[in-house]
Amino acid sequence: MKELFPRIRIFVKGVLRRVKKRLSFSKREQCVVATIVCTSILLLTQNVASDYRYVFVLFLSFCTAVSAILCLREDLKGIEWLTLLILPTFYSAAVAMFYFLLPVRWLTRIPVAILYAVGLYAVLLTENIYNVAANRTIALLRAAHSVGFLITFVTYFLSLQIVFAFTFDPFLNTLCVALLSFLFVFQSLWSMELETKASRRVWIISIILTIVLLEMTWIVSFWPVASMMRALFIASIYYSLVGMSQQYVVEKMYKKTVMEFMIVCVVVAVIFFLTTQFRTG
Numbered sequence: 001m002k003e004l005f006p007r008i009r010i011f012v013k014g015v016l017r018r019v020k021k022r023l024s025f026s027k028r029e030q031c032v033v034a035t036i037v038c039t040s041i042l043l044l045t046q047n048v049a050s051d052y053r054y055v056f057v058l059f060l061s062f063c064t065a066v067s068a069i070l071c072l073r074e075d076l077k078g079i080e081w082l083t084l085l086i087l088p089t090f091y092s093a094a095v096a097m098f099y100f101l102l103p104v105r106w107l108t109r110i111p112v113a114i115l116y117a118v119g120l121y122a123v124l125l126t127e128n129i130y131n132v133a134a135n136r137t138i139a140l141l142r143a144a145h146s147v148g149f150l151i152t153f154v155t156y157f158l159s160l161q162i163v164f165a166f167t168f169d170p171f172l173n174t175l176c177v178a179l180l181s182f183l184f185v186f187q188s189l190w191s192m193e194l195e196t197k198a199s200r201r202v203w204i205i206s207i208i209l210t211i212v213l214l215e216m217t218w219i220v221s222f223w224p225v226a227s228m229m230r231a232l233f234i235a236s237i238y239y240s241l242v243g244m245s246q247q248y249v250v251e252k253m254y255k256k257t258v259m260e261f262m263i264v265c266v267v268v269a270v271i272f273f274l275t276t277q278f279r280t281g
Contacts, residue, residue, distance in 0.1 A: 027071065031124040034067035039117040042096060043109075057096045064092040064120070071124055075131045078196035084127045086187045087152055090180075091123055092116075094158035101165075119154075122147055133194050148191055149246070153239050156184050160231035170221035174214055177234065181213040182206060188242050192249040201249065209241050224277045236268035 041063055045056045068088045069076065076084065095116045099109065129144040163176045186206040190198050216237055220230045240261040247253035 027128055028125070030071045031121055031128070034064075034071055034124060035117050035121045038064050038067060038092060038120055039113055042092075042099060042116055043113050045096065045099060053100055057093055060096050061089050061093040065089045068124060068127060072128060072131045079190065079198050080131065080196070083187045083190045083198075084131060086183050087148065087155065088120065088123045088127060090159060090183070091120065091151065091155045094155050094162065095119070097162045098158050119151060123151055126151070130191055130194055145191065145246075149188060149243065152184055152188055153235060156180065156238055157231055157235040160234055161228060164227035164230045167227075170218060173221045174218045177217040178210055178214040181238065182210040184238070185209045185213075185242055185245075189245060189249055192246050205245050205249070209238075209245060212241065213238060225272065225275055229272055229275050233268055233272045236265050240265040 038060060041056075041060050045053065045060075048056050065085050065088065068085055072080075072084055095112070099112060099116075126144045126148045129138060129140050130148070132138055133141045133144075159180050160177060163173060163180070168176070186198070186202065189202045189205055193199055193202060213234060217234055220233060223230065225233075243261045244253060244258055247257050
């Protein structure tokens with residue numbers, strides 16, 4: 001009898017270990033589950049009264065942040081608790097706010113929800129690559145940088161569009177854009193180094209670029225142009241300056257790279273001035 005209980009205990013532990021192993025999810029499966037949960041919450045906003053829309057945006061952002069933490073929990077440390085959560089959280093918030101601007105029809109909102117799901121899954125995978133690459137070399141890091149920068153640009157543009165759509169006074173516009181700009185610039189530059197502590201160079205460049213974007217936002221807040229063009233103009237400046245700064249951080253900023261980023265900025269600037277609605281007396 002005394003030998004029976006230890007054998008039963010060992011047998012039960014073995015069964016529990018096998019069950020736990022079968023029920024455990026890989027990182028990709030965790031990202032899929034997180035994407036499904038967050039997309040379901042986004043779809044629920046279809047039937048939410050207008051008075052509760054902002055509450056749902058906060059709730060979705062919170063759920064996205066928690067999901068990202070659960071997916072990345074094994075290697076999160078130091079500044080990563082901030083940098084790896086900025087993009088997924090603001091991505092959900094920006095898409096959710098944009099979602100409310102769409103017509104109240106499933107025909108238009110379901111495609112957006114599908115695009116949101118694809119984007120969120122890509123964001124979570126990208127943040128996971130950053131998380132792993134902070135500890136060891138990984139082959140997918142270059143692709144993650146490209147995907148991360150693209151989704152960051154889209155999220156930043158949507159965020160700006162939302163800020164300008166509220167038609168705040170110029171001071172409040174500038175304040176909101178300055179806060180958003182610093183967070184997006186900082187995480188974009190940090191992703192090129194992936195250190196536990198952000199370097200002094202990343203901090204300085206982030207502050208300088210934020211000041212530039214702040215000043216440009218103050219100017220365009222008085223400019224007679226549609227809010228979407230304001231957002232696109234500031235986002236193009238972000239794209240060019242941050243893109244070049246990323247290459248500078250990794251010491252790969254060549255003349256060809258600078259020209260490519262500047263051409264994008266110049267083209268958008270020309271479109272911006274052509275759509276300006278000057279009034280003549």
